[in-house]
Amino acid sequence: MAGDPYKELGVSKGASAEEIKKAFRKLAKDLHPDKNPGDAKSEERFKRITAAFDLLGDAEKRAKFDRGEIDADGREQFRGYPGGGAYAGGRPGGFGQRGNAQFEDIDLDELFGMFGGRGRERGPRDFTSKGQDVRATLEVSLEEAIAGATRRIQFSDGRMLDVTIPKGAADGQVLRLKGQGAPGRNGPAGDALIELRIAPHPVWKREGADLSMDLPVSVPDAVLGAKLPLRTPEGTVSMTIPKGSNSGKVLRLKGRGAFAGGRRGDLLARIVIMLPDEVDADLVKLAEDWRAKRPYRPGG
DSSP states (O other): OOSOHHHHHTOOTTOOHHHHHHHHHHHHHHHOTTTSTTOHHHHHHHHHHHHHHHHHTSHHHHHHHHTTSBOTTSOBOOOOSGGGSSSGGGSTTOTTSOOSSOGGGSOHHHHHHHHSSTTGGGOOOOOOBOOOOEEEEEEEOHHHHHHOEEEEEEOTTSOEEEEEEOTTOOTTOEEEETTOSSOOBSSOOOOEEEEEEEOOOSSOEEETTEEEEEEEEEHHHHHHOEEEEEEETTEEEEEEEOTTOOTTOEEEETTOSOEETTEEOOEEEEEEEEOOSSOOHHHHHHHHHHHHHSOOOTTO
16 A cells, blocks of 8 residues: 555544544445445555555554554565665765664664675575454344354455354454455465444344343233244244233243353343234223223322
């Protein structure tokens, strides 16, 4: 990635980690190849902002870049020359002068051996560096997070990769895929860091390790008791509704919730008594007789 990563993301050098993350997400959303099919310029810009976030999103790499120890591509920089370059003072032969570095700290034999000249018999030095890590966010369903699954994702460079989601995965959990990041410079490739996001579910609400849901129950089933189907992450089971159940009563199904802190929680079903869409004459008559014989008094 050529250029300034701060400018690529449109943030200042003093930007916080959260500001950098927010700027990247906004740009990535606008420039993602899926949103701009066939647009080579958008795809190239997407690659540049991804590389910029790979650097600035890593606190250690960002600090090294700010100190000038690595460039925008994550490559280590030579800082041993006086004045920071191959020539001190902007002219050749200036090794007797001092610039930003302390000259006496340099191993001259090693220095010249790197480029030929004094110490040539040692041969050129090969500089190696590990490739940058790449980051991606993968949204999974609640069922996938609980039971585990395999999902295929595509990186900005076009690579397809199968990601194994472990059983009991947590929201925000980061999966590290060794060697699946950017290639290194004569060294190992970086890693791919996949952050899992669990999508909201239309039936269950997560409350720590527990799952909660509403369970519609008819008036006869609430009065007389019944066995009703109840949806769980592993499929439908039969739930016993106790005789005389009221709205708000919570039924607990052990070990059928989500995962948190290494343990699995319970499934909590809250009874909601439902009237039929059309109230018939028999139900109206029953309610009238009931009210006449046993008038309802709030709190009594």
